[in-house]
Amino acid sequence: MSLLDAVSNSTSGLSAQAFALNNISGNIANSSTAGFKSTETHFADLLAETEAGSQPAGGVSLSSRSSLQLQGTIASTGVSTNLAISGDGYFIVKANTGSTATPSFGGETGYTRRGDFSADANGYLVNGAGYYLFAGPSASAPVQVATGSAAPASLAISAAGSITATNADGSTKSLGTMTLAQFDSPETLAPLDGGTYLATDTSGTPSYGLAGSSVTAGSIEQSNASISDQFAKMIETQQAYSANTKVLNAANEMLQDALTMYV
Incomplete structure (x- = not known):
């Protein structure tokens, strides 16, 4: 390997x-974000193009992928509108492209595990990232609950997806039937923001149904980013960064010495 190869x-x-x-820093920052899926970095050696038969390493390529299939811990919150998925599947969500007074949901359909939903001024359920919950792909408006003194004391979601609100006086009201989006290749969903993803050609068209999964009200799925694991990766990555710095400095000094010989 030449000095220029070492520098490269x-x-x-x-x-x-x-x-x-x-x-890693993003994973650590979101270790307490509901439904967050950590982003892993994958490295691959590149081969330098040479005319010789053997090819020395020519650097590294990298890619990142969210750990979408790693379930986070389900934690009870006591907030009736919080929802957590146990098993596969994603909530169907959309952003409000209008105003608070006149909401509009004509934008792209997103998919998320972030279930920290709460009612907005209109009673629509919106999560902490600003995405509104839709019961199914054909729903024309987000799931809506009563607000103020009429706000439900609790929500319940049956194994079939039926959403029932129970009021403080014990009366109940049906809010419709929820379904989840399922993907054949969820690891290839495209990240949007706030723990929301978009379907891609490789993820496939979503199918809909609980498919053995369950949705629990009054709970959230916690982040699957472990602080201890991420700090261990940070130390390892910092050491690798330092090692590359030393190689670059050594190669630079040798190049300076080589140039000095010809001056």
Whole structure:
């Protein structure tokens, strides 16, 4: 390997480790965010193009992927409108593209595990990232509950997806039937923001149904990013970054010495 190869490879390594640190810092920052799925960084060696038969390493390529299939812990919150999925599937959500007074939901359909829903001024259920919950793909408006003194004391979702609100006086009201979006390849969903994802060609068209999963009211799925695990990865990544820095500095010093010989 030439000195220029060493400079190129160490620079590639520094860039890759910086990218990994960015993902790790995001995971740590969202370790308490409901439904958050950690982002993992994957590295692959590149082969340098040479005319010789053997090919030395030519740097590193990297990619990131959300750990969408790793379930977070279900925790009770006592908030009646909070929802948690046990098993596969995603809530169907949309952003409000209108105003608070005149909401509009004509934008893209998103999919999320973030279930920290609460009622807005209109009684529509919206999560902490600002996405509104839809009971199914054909629903024209988000799930809506009563507000103020008439707000439900609790919600219940049956195994068939029926949503029932129980009021403080014990009376009940049906809010419709909820379904979940299911994907053949959920790991290839495209991240949007706030723990929301979009369908892609590789994720496939969603099918709808609980498919053995259950939805629990008054609970949320916690982040699957473990603080201890992420800090361990941060230390490892920082060490790798430092090692690449040392290689780059050593190669630079050798190049300076080589140039000095010809001056």
